[in-house]
Amino acid sequence: MTGELAKVLWYYNLLPNVYDSVQKIVCPFHSDVNPSMSVDLKRGTCYCFGCNEYFDAQRFVSRMESKYNGLNDLKAVQMYIKILKSKKCSNIHIEKSLKHYKRPNKKQLYDEAYDYYHGLGSIDWEDTEIEEAIEAREYMNKRGFSPVTLNKCKAKVTYNNSYSLIFPILDNGKFRGWVCRTMRKDIEAKRKYLYNEGFSRANTLVGNYGSEKYVFVVEGYMDRLKFIQYGVDNVVAILGWKMSVEQEKKLKERGITHVISALDNDECGRKGTKYLQTIFKVTRFTYLKGIKDPGEASEEKFEKMYRRTMSKYRDNIKKKGSQ
Ligand SMILES: [Zn+2]
Numbered sequence: 001m002t003g004e005l006a007k008v009l010w011y012y013n014l015l016p017n018v019y020d021s022v023q024k025i026v027c028p029f030h031s032d033v034n035p036s037m038s039v040d041l042k043r044g045t046c047y048c049f050g051c052n053e054y055f056d057a058q059r060f061v062s063r064m065e066s067k068y069n070g071l072n073d074l075k076a077v078q079m080y081i082k083i084l085k086s087k088k089c090s091n092i093h094i095e096k097s098l099k100h101y102k103r104p105n106k107k108q109l110y111d112e113a114y115d116y117y118h119g120l121g122s123i124d125w126e127d128t129e130i131e132e133a134i135e136a137r138e139y140m141n142k143r144g145f146s147p148v149t150l151n152k153c154k155a156k157v158t159y160n161n162s163y164s165l166i167f168p169i170l171d172n173g174k175f176r177g178w179v180c181r182t183m184r185k186d187i188e189a190k191r192k193y194l195y196n197e198g199f200s201r202a203n204t205l206v207g208n209y210g211s212e213k214y215v216f217v218v219e220g221y222m223d224r225l226k227f228i229q230y231g232v233d234n235v236v237a238i239l240g241w242k243m244s245v246e247q248e249k250k251l252k253e254r255g256i257t258h259v260i261s262a263l264d265n266d267e268c269g270r271k272g273t274k275y276l277q278t279i280f281k282v283t284r285f286t287y288l289k290g291i292k293d294p295g296e297a298s299e300e301k302f303e304k305m306y307r308r309t310m311s312k313y314r315d316n317i318k319k320k321g322s323q
Helices: 004-011 057-069 073-085 106-119 131-142 147-152 221-229 245-253 267-277 299-320
Strands: 022-025 037-040 045-048 053-056 165-171 174-181 193-195 214-218 235-237 258-261 281-284
Touching (some): 004 045, 004 073, 053 057, 131 147, 147 221, 174 221, 221 235, 258 299, 267 281
Parallel strands (some): 214 235, 214 258
Antiparallel strands (some): 037 045, 045 053, 165 174, 174 193
């Protein structure tokens, strides 16, 4: 139990009340208009979606004091102690006010994620007048993704200007969570994707599998989207370069014996492919020079790579006498 964060936020007049453990406040560290800082008084931490940063009470004071009063770390620590002892904060006892708080469990987090995504309006990407959607469509278009593809994957917009594009994560059709993509360069440098709280990468395969004895395996959501765009639906994203044991199990349970590894054309992708070879029969996706992942390939290059890969796959099957 910690009351320090409540005191600190109260001291700076940033907190509307001390009764709700979880609140959204306007972030004092960036030019925030809508409250994008999520506060959890019980845990004693807050997170700003705009800055993409976590703070505890002391770190918060340190940032405030350096930003607004030019204090160094040592001076900020002294200030922190002063705040906790201040008269203004002496009446705050969150142990009492938050007595009934319970940490959300997995099911609650899942429900929150489900409600959040499904509560956002559906978008017809081929015919939308929503400003945020038009902006997102242009952004995706520059990356080679068409409105039809955005419709296929049921993308929406969040109205959070840091992470405005949101995609549902569907594992063979079942909703498992969501992922947001930032369109802002400054945020991309820190963190490109934001997953819902409680989302488990290891237990999820993004995409459809089981219709064939083989499946394409890619790293990222956008890589998978490129396949979808060109009509290949038998592809899963593992959201990383190394397949987890749970992901492996899911494929095996669907009778998959052969994977086509379209993991990135770099060191990690090659490591991940080697790992796959210890579990499945593997055909490596044939990358053209200079293409780092499927997500960045143009239509022409994608088709060339796809054709070469499939012919290699057929050769591999003949050689091994497998299916
Ligand atoms: Zn912020």
